[in-house]
Amino acid sequence: MIDNKNLKDKTLGDALRSQGISRRSFLKFCAATASMMALPPSMIPAIAEALEKAKKPSVIWLSFQECTGCTESLTRAHTATIENLIFDSISLDYHHTLQAASGEAAEEARTEAMKENWGEYLLVVDGSIPTKDMGYSTIAGMSNLDMFLETAAGAAAIISVGTCAAFGGIPHAYPNPTGAYSVYDIIKKYGDQKVDGVTSATITNASNGRVSDKPIITVPGCPPIPVVITGVLTHYLTFGSIPELDHLGRPKAFYGSSIHDRCYRRPFYDKGLFAETFDDEGAKKGWCLYKLGCKGPTTYNACATTKWNNGTSFPIESGHPCLGCSEPDFWDGGGFYKALSIPTIDIASASIYAAAGAAAAGVAIGALNKKKKQSAISDHSKTTIDDLEKQ
Amino acid sequence: MSEIEFLSWVRGPGFEIAIIIFVAGVVIRLSEIFLLGRKKNLAEAKGSEMRGGLHTILSRSIPDKSTFQRSTFKIVSGYIFHIGLFVTIFFFAPHILLVKEITGISWPSLPTAIIDASAVVSIITLVVVLIHRVRDTVLKFISTAGDYLVWIITILPLITGYMAFHRIGMSAPTLLAIHILSIELLLVAFPFTKLMHAFTLPIARWYNGAISAYRGVES
Numbered sequence: 001m002i003d004n005k006n007l008k009d010k011t012l013g014d015a016l017r018s019q020g021i022s023r024r025s026f027l028k029f030c031a032a033t034a035s036m037m038a039l040p041p042s043m044i045p046a047i048a049e050a051l052e053k054a055k056k057p058s059v060i061w062l063s064f065q066e067c068t069g070c071t072e073s074l075t076r077a078h079t080a081t082i083e084n085l086i087f088d089s090i091s092l093d094y095h096h097t098l099q100a101a102s103g104e105a106a107e108e109a110r111t112e113a114m115k116e117n118w119g120e121y122l123l124v125v126d127g128s129i130p131t132k133d134m135g136y137s138t139i140a141g142m143s144n145l146d147m148f149l150e151t152a153a154g155a156a157a158i159i160s161v162g163t164c165a166a167f168g169g170i171p172h173a174y175p176n177p178t179g180a181y182s183v184y185d186i187i188k189k190y191g192d193q194k195v196d197g198v199t200s201a202t203i204t205n206a207s208n209g210r211v212s213d214k215p216i217i218t219v220p221g222c223p224p225i226p227v228v229i230t231g232v233l234t235h236y237l238t239f240g241s242i243p244e245l246d247h248l249g250r251p252k253a254f255y256g257s258s259i260h261d262r263c264y265r266r267p268f269y270d271k272g273l274f275a276e277t278f279d280d281e282g283a284k285k286g287w288c289l290y291k292l293g294c295k296g297p298t299t300y301n302a303c304a305t306t307k308w309n310n311g312t313s314f315p316i317e318s319g320h321p322c323l324g325c326s327e328p329d330f331w332d333g334g335g336f337y338k339a340l341s342i343p344t345i346d347i348a349s350a351s352i353y354a355a356a357g358a359a360a361a362g363v364a365i366g367a368l369n370k371k372k373k374q375s376a377i378s379d380h381s382k383t384t385i386d387d388l389e390k391q
Numbered sequence: 392m393s394e395i396e397f398l399s400w401v402r403g404p405g406f407e408i409a410i411i412i413f414v415a416g417v418v419i420r421l422s423e424i425f426l427l428g429r430k431k432n433l434a435e436a437k438g439s440e441m442r443g444g445l446h447t448i449l450s451r452s453i454p455d456k457s458t459f460q461r462s463t464f465k466i467v468s469g470y471i472f473h474i475g476l477f478v479t480i481f482f483f484a485p486h487i488l489l490v491k492e493i494t495g496i497s498w499p500s501l502p503t504a505i506i507d508a509s510a511v512v513s514i515i516t517l518v519v520v521l522i523h524r525v526r527d528t529v530l531k532f533i534s535t536a537g538d539y540l541v542w543i544i545t546i547l548p549l550i551t552g553y554m555a556f557h558r559i560g561m562s563a564p565t566l567l568a569i570h571i572l573s574i575e576l577l578l579v580a581f582p583f584t585k586l587m588h589a590f591t592l593p594i595a596r597w598y599n600g601a602i603s604a605y606r607g608v609e610s
Contacts, residue, residue: 167393247562258563272484272500291488298398298564327564328393334402340567341485342492344403351414351493358415362422369427 012237013052026051033234036227036306037243037253050238057237058113058121060151061095064144065137065171065180066127070162071097073223090233093121096139107140114154122236123155123214128164128171129186132179148183149190152211157242158183159217159232160249163325166220167248173331184218184249187211215242218249220301222325227306228254248328250300259296259322262304265289278319289316293337295324394564401571409575410493416582417590424594436605443604444597450610451596468520475513479506479549503556510553517546541584547573 010018016026030047034040039047063071075098092098093113094106101109113121125148130136134143152158160183163169171180181189191212219228232251235243243251260266268274268288275282275289288294296304299322303314316322321337324330334344392400454466480486484500491497521542524530551573553559555566580586603610 258558260563261558269484270503272502274484290484298395298567300562324395327395329395329399332399333395334399339485339488340402341489342402343406343489344399345407347406347410348493350407351410354411354414355418358418359422361415362419363426365419366422366426369423373427 010056011052012054012056015056033231037231037235037251038256047234047238051234054237056091057233058091058093058117059124060093060110060113060121060155061098061124061126062144062148062151063096064125064127064129064148064165065178066162066164066169068097070126070223071095074161074226074229103140107142110151114151118154120156121154122157122159122233123151124159124161125165125183126161128168128180128182130171130178130180131186131189132177136178145186145190148186149211152187152214155214157215157217157236158187159219159229160184161219161229162224163220163222163330166218166250166326167328169222170331173329182218184216187214187216216249217242217245217251220248220250220255220326220328222323222330224326225254225302225306225308228302246300250326254302254306255300255326257300257305259299259301259304259316260294263296263316264304265316283319286319289319289321291339292321293335293339294321295327295330295333295336295340296322297340299324299327301326394562394568398564398568398571401568401575405572405575409578413578413581417587420582420587421590421594424591432605434605437607438604440601440605443610444601447600447603447610448593448596450600464523465520468516468523472513472516472520475509475516476545476549478509479513479552482506507553507556510549510556514546514549514553517542517549537584540580541586544573544577544580544584545586548577 013026027044027048030051031041031044034044034047091113094110096106099106099109127144129144129148131145134145137144139147160166164171164180165183168176168180168182168185171178172182191214217232219232221228228251231254232243235241235251243253246252246255248255260269263269265286265288268286269290273282273285273287274291275285275287276291277283278292283289290297294316296316303322304316307314307317323336324333327333338344454462459466478501481490482501483503483506487497487500524534524538524542548570551566551570554561555563555570558566560566561569577586581589600610
C-alpha cells in the first residue's frame, strides 16, 4: 500500500524521473506503446505529454477465486522495465498478495482508498466470483460478491484480469461446483442492484453507484500478458478513456488478431506441413502444430507478437500447441490435444451403431416394401371390355 | 451460450446427431433400393452384368460428342463444380484429419492456396448454375423447392468455410462453429434429398450397364 501523501501527489513523470528513467527511455516507451496499440506515430508526443502529467491513479486490486498466476505473471519480469515502473508508479492501494498490511488494516486501506478516490479509481479483478454459496470464498468475513459490488460501485472502470475474472476460467469449468461467474456475468446478474450495503457508512455516496454502468475491460489469458495491462493503463492515463474493445470486451489492439494469423509457423500450415507427434521429424523441423490440437485458429491474443519472458518466445515457439487460454470456456473446449476439426466425442462408434441399427430397420422396411409390392401384384385386376362399357 | 460452448456443441453432440442421421438415413435408403429386388430375367444372358455395370459407371462419366454439344454449359459447369467441391472437401488438411479420426484412413493434403482457389471456383460455379437454372425456361419449370434447398445447403459449407478460413465478419470460434453446423445441416439433409445421388448415381449407372450387357447391347 502506498499511502505517502507526497508520493501520491506526484505526477507519473515525476515518479519515473525519481526512479532514474531518462527522457529518451521514456519517449522510447511511449513510441513502443503507440505502435503496440496501433496508434499513429503522431500520437507519441500526446502519449508522452499525457503520461508526464498524469496523476498516479488509485488502483484497487481484488483477488477472488484465482490461483495468483495472474499476479505472478505481472510481477515476475526478469529485468526492471519501464512497464514495471509504470506499474510501480500507480497507487496500488489494495492487493492481497502485494500489500504489506493484513487483517483490519488491509480492509481499511481499501475503504480509505474508495472514499478518497470515489468515482475515479480503477478496479482490477482477478479470479471468478462464486454465487452458489457465499461462504465458498470470503475476505475478512465479506463474500466476494459483496466486496466486488461494493468496490465496483465507486470505480471509474473495471479491468478483469485473467480468464477467471474475464470469463469464469477454471472455477467456472464443468461442473462449476461454486457457481462461479465472470465479472461481466456478475454485473449482468447483480449490477442493477443499488449498492448501499456493507460498508456504506464509510462511503458517503455509495448508493449512487450503479455497477452496471461501469465500463469493463477484459484482459483474458491464463495468465494474461503483462504488457497488455500496462498498455490498457497507458491508454487510460493518456486519453482518460478505455481503449477500443472487441465483442468480448478485450482491447482490440492486443486481441485483434488470432494466434494462427500471426504465428510464425503459419506458412507450414498453408503448405500442409504438420507435426504429427511431439517428437517426429515435423516437430523437430518446427512445422505447424494444428494436428496436435493447436487452438491458435480460434484464439485471439498477442502471444505471437509480444511474446513472453521479455520477448523470448511463446508456447508455440517452444513446441507446444496453443491452448486457447484467452477464450471463454477454454477448459471445456474439448481437449487440449484434439485438433479443432476433430469431433470432441467418439463419432466412429456412433456411426457403427447407427449403421447397424439402420441396416436392421432397412431390412424391416425392405420386407414391408416387398410385401406391399406382392400385394399390389396380387390385387391388380385387369380391366375388361365390360368394365369400359360400364363407364 | 458462449462462442466456445457453441463450438464445443457442434464438435460434440451436434456432430454426433448429424452423423447418426446421415449414416442411418443412407443405410436405410440403400437397403430399401437393394431389397426391393427385380423380377428374375428368364432370358439367356448375352454378356456379363458385372462387367457391363462397372464399365457404364466409368463410361457415363465421359459425355458423348452429341450430348456434349447439346449441353456444353451444364456438363462443363457440373464438372468444374464437382471437382472443386471434391478437392475442397478431401484435400484440406483439417478435413482429412476428420476422416482419419472416423475411419482411420488418411492421405496427403494440398496447400491451402489451392484449396482456397478450388473453394472460390466452386462457389462461383454454383452461383452461375443457379442463374442458369432460373433463366432457362425448361430447367426453371422442372425445378422444385427441394432443388433450391439442396443448392443452399451445398453452397453454405463452402461460403462458411471460406469465411472461417479468412476470418471474415465474425470471430474465429463462431465462424468455425457455423461452418461445422452448416456441414451438419448437409449431413442431416443428405439422405432425404437429391444429394443422395452421390450414392445412387453409381448404382443407377451400374444397373443400366448391367441390363444392357445382359441383353447384349451397348450402354
